[in-house]
């Protein structure tokens with residue numbers, strides 16, 4: 571079975587994680603983007619397009635920043651790891667010397 575990352579995390583959380591023991595659940599992943607997936611009655615639910623539960627492109631700020639999907643104000647434009655880092659840098663936050671963090675924040679600064 572081949573799954574997108576949002577549906578895969580939903581299935582993992584449903585079977586082994588925070589949603590274990592529930593009939594249905596929605597899980598989300600925050601990384602360079604914001605994704606999610608649904609498990610309904612114990613089964614992964616991709617929906618007709620494979621993107622059921624993919625909440626990153628729900629508009630949460632009308633007229634907000636442009637999103638790579640072509641819309642504006644999507645959740646992902648605010649709450650992705652990349653955009654959280656960009657916001658923090660704009661507020662004057664300075665990343666630590668940790669090399670992993672440097673890579674993430676350097677990527678955010680370049681966008």
Ligand SMILES: [Zn+2]
Nearest residue numbers: 627637639644
């Ligand atoms: Zn979008």
